[in-house]
Amino acid sequence: MPPTVAEVFREDADHPAERTSPLMQALLLGAADDWDAGGVTRAVLEVYAGDREGSALPLRFAAALHRLVLTGQAPELAAHYPTVGGTAAPELAWAPARRVLERQTARVRELTGQPCQTNEVGRTVPLLVGLAEVARRTGGPLQLWEIGASAGLNLLVDRFRFGEVWGPPDSPCRLPAPGVDLDLDGVVIVDRAGCDPAPLDPGDDEARLRLTASIWGDQVERFRRLRGALEVAGSSRVPVERAGAAEWLGHRLGAGSTAQAGVPVVWHSIVRTYVDPDEWRQVEELTARAGVWRLAYEPDPEPGARTVPLRLHGPGIERGGEVLVRGSAHGPPLSAA
Known part of the structure; x- marks a missing residue:
């Protein structure tokens, strides 16, 4: 029942x-x-x-x-x-x-009745950890592709300021530093794109209202971060294609689609629960291709899990992925794996 x-x-x-x-x-x-x-x-x-x-x-x-x-x-x-x-x-x-x-x-x-649309920019804190690790292992530069991208705000990770360690000092979106040792010199994003079944345009007033309403009303810091990210998106918007994850990835990873000089990094955060299991199996198969890296920020399946792991999937890594750090549903604070 x-x-x-x-x-x-x-x-x-x-x-x-x-x-x-x-x-x-x-x-x-x-x-x-x-x-x-x-x-x-x-x-x-x-x-x-x-x-x-x-x-x-x-x-x-x-x-x-x-x-x-x-x-x-x-x-x-x-x-x-x-x-x-x-x-x-x-x-x-x-x-x-x-x-x-x-x-x-x-x-x-x-x-x-409106679909859930939480574009949580705090999750760029673990994303930055993952990007630094992929850049370290591959030499970069990187192509960042996000599934379940909502308004595409997290694709602007390099336009945000993380503590006093990385990002434009004058960025209106300010986040805490990851709190772990990182070599960030190699994090260079040369291409970014996203997909979502119901994408939002961060320049649209109705979309901005939906996004801000999705923040919990007593979490002011999250609210400020989102508003800062929306301000960044006003001048650095990334189009998000209306498409399902497997369909979109199949196109992006098709012949000639990775011709740019960059390492493909597929990113998703707390989106798996919204995707049909059969489609998710296709996502895993598509991203298991040689040369493709995937950063998964998804809750552990076991009941009572208190943290969210950032798992790195890619060449030479076992199927279950390698846990880099752990965080909260909204990103920070992070802790060592």
Whole structure:
């Protein structure tokens, strides 16, 4: 028997990342209790009760509420959202959130139907570690190709500033340094491209709103990073092709597609759960070709895993990949493998 909406929300609230956010805990657990009590949450979410596993329903619901906050349509809830200057306790957000649901039931239901689109730029911190390692082993330069690229922000990794160790000092997107010893001199990206089934244009106001709404409303640093990355994308946008991962990679890795003088590096971060298993097998087969490297930042499959490994796949590496570092669902902080 498939899990109920309440069970899905409680399971998500128990994930390590969500446990760092009192606001997410309050919203997800409050909605779960309200569902079980037959409250307004059922009217909002019942249409999505049969969504497939991995559709990120709790994150979509939270993004719908954050969007109303960002657009000034939920002022009583905004008081609990530090991203808009709210100072009331995030832990107490469920009561005003429930009143928003009662008043805007149809609107929240509609917004929750949008696909999950979290372009988490914090994941460029482990990406930088991986790029440095591929450059060290191959001599570079690199072609960076991202599947599940959303708005393509992470493809701009070399336009961001990482602590005081790498990147343009005047970049508006500032991230912590990886915290591990790296030789970054060889990280030169000569080509970058991405694909996504539903890409977003970072220059479009609606897309920018969807992306910012997907950040959790009490995680201000993540919010600032995203806004900084969107500013970078205003002058350094990377087109993201509307395509599935296997189809797109098959084209990129086809005859003559790697003619540029660069090492192909395929990158993906917390995207595997959204891809059909048969298609994912094709992705693994395609990236197992000679001369292709893959950086996978995906959660370990075993229950209760507390960190996310960055695995390097490539020539001479065993099928399971080589773990370089471990981080959080949002990237930093990193720890040694």
